[in-house]
Amino acid sequence: MEDRVVELHNASVSYSGERVATLLNVDLSISHGEMTLVVGPNGAGKTTLLEAINGLLPLTGGTARVFGERMTPSRDDLRCHIAYLPQELFFDPETPFLTQDVVCAARFALIRLFRFPSPADRRYVHEALDAVGMNTAAKRPVGRLSGGQQRKVLLARALAQRARLLLLDEPTVNLDPQAKKEICQLVKQVQSELAATAMVVSHEAEHLLEDANRVVTLDQGRVVSDHAPVGGR
Numbered sequence: 001m002e003d004r005v006v007e008l009h010n011a012s013v014s015y016s017g018e019r020v021a022t023l024l025n026v027d028l029s030i031s032h033g034e035m036t037l038v039v040g041p042n043g044a045g046k047t048t049l050l051e052a053i054n055g056l057l058p059l060t061g062g063t064a065r066v067f068g069e070r071m072t073p074s075r076d077d078l079r080c081h082i083a084y085l086p087q088e089l090f091f092d093p094e095t096p097f098l099t100q101d102v103v104c105a106a107r108f109a110l111i112r113l114f115r116f117p118s119p120a121d122r123r124y125v126h127e128a129l130d131a132v133g134m135n136t137a138a139k140r141p142v143g144r145l146s147g148g149q150q151r152k153v154l155l156a157r158a159l160a161q162r163a164r165l166l167l168l169d170e171p172t173v174n175l176d177p178q179a180k181k182e183i184c185q186l187v188k189q190v191q192s193e194l195a196a197t198a199m200v201v202s203h204e205a206e207h208l209l210e211d212a213n214r215v216v217t218l219d220q221g222r223v224v225s226d227h228a229p230v231g232g233r
Contacts, residue, residue: 005165005197006030006053010062012221013048022048024221025062035191035198035211037229040218046201047087049218050167053199054084066165083158087169087201091150095143099134099153100125102142106161128159131193132186148179155186159193166191166198184208 006028013023023045030036038046051057052064055071055078064071066078083106091102107121117125129135132152137145142153151171158166171187172180184207191198200208209215209229217225 003032004029004065005032005034005067006199007065008053008062011052011059011064012061013045013052013057014060021060022221023052026221026223028216028223028226030197030199032197033195034213035188035200035208036214036216037208037212038199038201038216038218039203040224044218045221046218047169048221050084050169050199050201054082054167055079056084080161081163082165082167083161083163083196084167085151085154085158085169085171087173089154090147090174091143091145093143095141097142098139099142099145100129100138102153103128103157103160106157106163124160124162125156128156129153131159131189132156146179148175148182151175151179151183152186155183155190159190163194164196166194166196166200168198168200170201170203172202172204180204181207 008026008028011023011026012021014021038049040046048057052059053066053071055073055075058073069078071078103125104117104121107117107124126135129138132155134149134152134156137149142150145153168187172183175183187200187208188211202208212229215227215229216223
């Protein structure tokens with residue numbers, strides 16, 4: 001397995017019509033198994049960084065490599081091994097999908113076209129829901145769950161996907177203090193169970209600091225510091 005999971009070299013992203021680049025000449029290398037916290041003020045480029053790594057945004061300069069391969073918006077073969085949790089992904093109360101179906105959706109990219117989920121796929125789903133304490137909600141509409149429960153379901157989806165890279169954008173946003181603590185514990189658990197690499201954007205990283213390998217600080221689209229946290233791994 002390749003040691004470098006993420007490699008950015010002079011990576012830049014500029015949105016159409018904007019004079020200032022959102023990411024500017026970013027050099028970053030993330031090794032297998034690391035947990036990296038990405039911090040910085042609003043508008044620093046943190047979400048853009050995750051979206052560029054996930055191939056959701058084309059680079060306007062430089063290169064991005066994931067799992068040793070060049071990442072572009074067309075690389076679905078790489079993206080199916082990445083679990084991406086957007087900051088504002090919450091389900092409307094009228095969302096008709098059952099919790100188990102939301103988690104099972106993570107398996108679709110990994111199975112052949114026009115094949116239904118196998119017993120093994122379904123086993124992964126139920127094992128993942130059980131791991132995050134949400135098996136009893138498997139047949140409940142996901143939109144009827146609380147915000148904290150929905151975040152747990154999305155982490156279960158990452159487990160069921162058997163993702164090799166976790167890109168989590170503010171996983172504790174809009175949650176109460178107890179739910180924040182539970183989600184941080186689950187982030188650590190999911191990373192450990194998958195032996196995955198994790199990049200976590202957070203304004204509330206105190207519960208993750210002791211398990212982080214690195215803290216990368218962005219400001220105005222640039223990496224301004226990259227260091228091991230005090231008391232971290």
